[in-house]
Amino acid sequence: MRKPMAAIASRAWRGVRAIYPLLLLLAAWELVARAGLVRPLFLPPVSVVLERLFVTAADGELWPPLLTSLYRSAAGLVLAAVVGVPIGFLAVRNRFVAWFVDPLVAFGSPAPKLALIPVFTLWFGIDNLSKIMLVALTTVFPFMLSAAAGARTVALNQIWAARAMGSSETTLLWRIVLRAALPSLMSGLRVAVPTALLTTFTAEMVAGGGLGGALILAQRYFESATVYAYLLVMLICGYLFDVELLRLRRRVLRWYEG
Amino acid sequence: MQGVTGSKIAVESLSKSFDSITAVDNIDLKIGEGEFVSLVGPSGCGKSTLLYMIGGFVQPTGGRLLADGKPITKPGIDRGIVFQDYALFPWLTVYDNIAYGLQMRGCSRAEEQATVSRYIDLIGLKGFETRYPRELSGGMKQRVALARTFAYGPDILLLDEPFGALDSQTREIMQDELLRLWRSTGKTILMVTHDVSEAVYLSTRVCVMSRRPGRIVREFPITLDRTGPRESIVLSAAYTELHNQVWLAVRHEVLVPGGDTP
Amino acid sequence: MSGGGTASSRGMRLLSKAGPFLICLAIWQAITMLGITDPAFLPGLGSIWAAFRDLAVEKTLWIDLATSLMTAGLGLLFGILIGVPLGAAMALSPRADGFFGPIVKATYSLPKSALVPLFVLWFGVGGLTNILATVLTTLLPIVIYTYHGVHGVPRLFLWSAAAFGTPRWKLLTRIILPAALPAIFTGIRIALGFAFIVTIAAEMIVSNHGIGKLMFFFGDSGSYNYMFAAVITIVVAAYLADRAFVILTDYVLRWQEPAERHA
Numbered sequence: 001m002r003k004p005m006a007a008i009a010s011r012a013w014r015g016v017r018a019i020y021p022l023l024l025l026l027a028a029w030e031l032v033a034r035a036g037l038v039r040p041l042f043l044p045p046v047s048v049v050l051e052r053l054f055v056t057a058a059d060g061e062l063w064p065p066l067l068t069s070l071y072r073s074a075a076g077l078v079l080a081a082v083v084g085v086p087i088g089f090l091a092v093r094n095r096f097v098a099w100f101v102d103p104l105v106a107f108g109s110p111a112p113k114l115a116l117i118p119v120f121t122l123w124f125g126i127d128n129l130s131k132i133m134l135v136a137l138t139t140v141f142p143f144m145l146s147a148a149a150g151a152r153t154v155a156l157n158q159i160w161a162a163r164a165m166g167s168s169e170t171t172l173l174w175r176i177v178l179r180a181a182l183p184s185l186m187s188g189l190r191v192a193v194p195t196a197l198l199t200t201f202t203a204e205m206v207a208g209g210g211l212g213g214a215l216i217l218a219q220r221y222f223e224s225a226t227v228y229a230y231l232l233v234m235l236i237c238g239y240l241f242d243v244e245l246l247r248l249r250r251r252v253l254r255w256y257e258g
Numbered sequence: 259m260q261g262v263t264g265s266k267i268a269v270e271s272l273s274k275s276f277d278s279i280t281a282v283d284n285i286d287l288k289i290g291e292g293e294f295v296s297l298v299g300p301s302g303c304g305k306s307t308l309l310y311m312i313g314g315f316v317q318p319t320g321g322r323l324l325a326d327g328k329p330i331t332k333p334g335i336d337r338g339i340v341f342q343d344y345a346l347f348p349w350l351t352v353y354d355n356i357a358y359g360l361q362m363r364g365c366s367r368a369e370e371q372a373t374v375s376r377y378i379d380l381i382g383l384k385g386f387e388t389r390y391p392r393e394l395s396g397g398m399k400q401r402v403a404l405a406r407t408f409a410y411g412p413d414i415l416l417l418d419e420p421f422g423a424l425d426s427q428t429r430e431i432m433q434d435e436l437l438r439l440w441r442s443t444g445k446t447i448l449m450v451t452h453d454v455s456e457a458v459y460l461s462t463r464v465c466v467m468s469r470r471p472g473r474i475v476r477e478f479p480i481t482l483d484r485t486g487p488r489e490s491i492v493l494s495a496a497y498t499e500l501h502n503q504v505w506l507a508v509r510h511e512v513l514v515p516g517g518d519t520p
Numbered sequence: 521m522s523g524g525g526t527a528s529s530r531g532m533r534l535l536s537k538a539g540p541f542l543i544c545l546a547i548w549q550a551i552t553m554l555g556i557t558d559p560a561f562l563p564g565l566g567s568i569w570a571a572f573r574d575l576a577v578e579k580t581l582w583i584d585l586a587t588s589l590m591t592a593g594l595g596l597l598f599g600i601l602i603g604v605p606l607g608a609a610m611a612l613s614p615r616a617d618g619f620f621g622p623i624v625k626a627t628y629s630l631p632k633s634a635l636v637p638l639f640v641l642w643f644g645v646g647g648l649t650n651i652l653a654t655v656l657t658t659l660l661p662i663v664i665y666t667y668h669g670v671h672g673v674p675r676l677f678l679w680s681a682a683a684f685g686t687p688r689w690k691l692l693t694r695i696i697l698p699a700a701l702p703a704i705f706t707g708i709r710i711a712l713g714f715a716f717i718v719t720i721a722a723e724m725i726v727s728n729h730g731i732g733k734l735m736f737f738f739g740d741s742g743s744y745n746y747m748f749a750a751v752i753t754i755v756v757a758a759y760l761a762d763r764a765f766v767i768l769t770d771y772v773l774r775w776q777e778p779a780e781r782h783a
Contacts, residue, residue, distance in 0.1 A: 042641060110762035111755045117724060197631055
C-alpha cells in the first residue's frame, strides 16, 4: 500500500516544481499587499481577490456578463466557420474565388479588425450583434486560411478514386476534403477561439456589455478587487477553452488516423 | 608531437551505450599521421557515433580516446568535421563560410583573405564568394564545406558521409577533389561512409565494423597507385580485388542474423 | 512572389491583386448612390474622402497617427529588447525555463487588452498605460518564437562551430542567433500585428490620444464620414507596417530558402 502513496507524492512534488514560480509570485503578492507596501487600491491581496471572485460567482453577479460574452464569442465563431470554411475550400478548387479572396485575406489578416469597433457599433448597435459580427469578421480569416491549407493536402488520387467510384460532387467534398482538412481546421480553431474571446472582451470594454463592460465599470468605480477577479475569470476561461480544444483535437485526430 | 604509441589518433577499448542500447563496444583503433582511414559497415553499426566521439561531440561510456597523445574531452581546432547535411552556415556567404575557422583563430585580415582566395581557387569556385549556400548546388556546397575545414588547418579531418547526398557523378568528382586536397596537404583523415567503392578508392586503410553493438571486425590496408587518373585506379586489378574483399566483409556483417537489430 | 518580369507584367499583376478591392469599393459606392441604406450608416466614398482631406490638412490626423504608431512602435521595441533575450535564455538554461516557463504559459490565455483597465488603475490615463499594455502583448509571441528558434538550432551547427574553436559567447552571437533569426522574425511579425491591435484597443478604451481616440470621438459625435476616414487610415497604416516588415524580413533573411520564409 505504500507504493501508490509514494507515486502520488512524487507526482504532486513534480507538479509543484512545475508551477513553483507562480506559487512564489502569488505568495509575494499576498505578502506585499498585506504588509501595506502598496495601496490596496492598486494591489489588493490575493485572498481578497479570490474572495471577491467567489462572491460574484455565488451571488450571481458574475454569470450574466460572462455568459453574454461567451454567447457573443460562440455565435461569432459559428458564423465565421459557416462562412469561412466553405470559402476556404472553394478557394482551392475555383480559380475565380481564389483570385477574389486571396488579396482580401492578404490585406485583412494583418489588419487590426478591432479598429472597426466604432463602425460595427454604428451599424449593429451596442448590444450583442455588433460584437458577434466583429468576432465573425476577425475569426473568419483563420478559418479560411486553415480550411484552404487543409483542402490542399487532399491527395489528388483520393479524389480520382472517389470519382471513379461514382461519388457526386457534394459527397466528394464533404467526406474526403473535410476529413483531410480536419487537422488544419483544428489548428485554425486553436487560433480562432482565443481571438474570439479577446475580440469580444475588448469590444465590450469599448462599447459596453458582457464581462469586458463589467470590467471597465469595476475600474471606473475603483473596485480593484473586482477588476482583478474578472481578469482572473478571463484567464481561467481562456485556459479552460484551450485545454478543451486540445482534448477535442486529440480525439478528432485519433479518429482521423484510424 | 605523437604519443607513446606513435599514433595521431588512439582509440582504446572504447564503448558507448545509450540507456540500454550499446552502440559501440570495445573498439581499438590506431590511426597514424597522414593516413586516410575509412569506416564502413552496416547501417546503424555505430560508425558515426565513433566518429562523433573522436570529434569530442559525444562522450564515451568506457575506454580512452587520445589525439596526439592527449585525451579527447571536447571538440577542438585540431579536429575538423564535415557533415553530410548542415555542412555550411546558411547565413554566411561562401567567403565567410570558408573564412570562419580562420576568424575564430584570430587571423589577420590579410592572411584570411589570402587563404580564402587560395582555397576558393583550389575548389574552382572563383566568382562565387558572395553567394549564399542556398544558391549553390549540392556538389558546390560540399566543396565549400571541405575547403573551409581544410582552410583553417586542423591536423585531423573527420568526415561523416560527406558525399552521401550527392548524385553519383558529382560524388566521383568530389572524391577526386578530396583526394587531391589530401595528397597536397598530408592531413590525417577519418571518414565514415556506406559506400565501399568510395572507401577503397580513397583510403590507405578500411576498417569494417560489425552490426550493433559495433566492433571493428576487419581491417584492410589499401595500397593503390593513386598517381594516375580515376580510370587507371578503378579499372586496375588491385582495386577490384580489394573492393571485392571489403565488399564481402561488409556483406557478411550485414547478413549476420539476429544481433542488436533495430 | 517573384519580383521580376517586365514593368507591364508587374503592373498587370498589381492590377489583378487590386481587382477585388476595386470591386468592393464599387459595390460600396453603388449601395450609397442607390440609397439602399441610410447615408448616416454608410457614408459615400466621396464624403469619406472629403473628411480625410480635411483631417489631413488640419494635421490632427497626422499627430494622432504618429502617436499611435509611436505607441505601437515603442511597445514592439521593448517587447523585442526584453523578449528575445528572455526567450533565448529560456531555451539555453533549464533553470530559466523552469522559472519563466510557467509564468509565460499562464499569461498565454489572458487577452492582454484586458490589462488596460488594470493599468489605468495603476498609471492613470497617460500614454504609459498604452505602451505598457503593448509591451506585455508583444512579449508573448516574441518569447515563444525566440524560444523555439533557439531550441531548434540543429546541433550539427553547434558541433561544427565548436570544432572551429568558437568560444561559448561567440556561439550565441555568431551561430545561435543567426540560425534562430527566421523564427524570431516570425514572432516579431506576429507581435507587430498584436501591437497595433492593443494600441488601438487601449486608445479606444481610455480615449487619451491617438487614432483610437479620434475614431471614438467621431463615432460619438456622429461625424461618421470622419470616423470612417480615421478607421481606414489606421487599417492601411497597420497593413503598410506589416508589408514593410515583410520586405525587411526578405532582406535580412535573404540567405534563406524562399519556401522556408514567413513560416
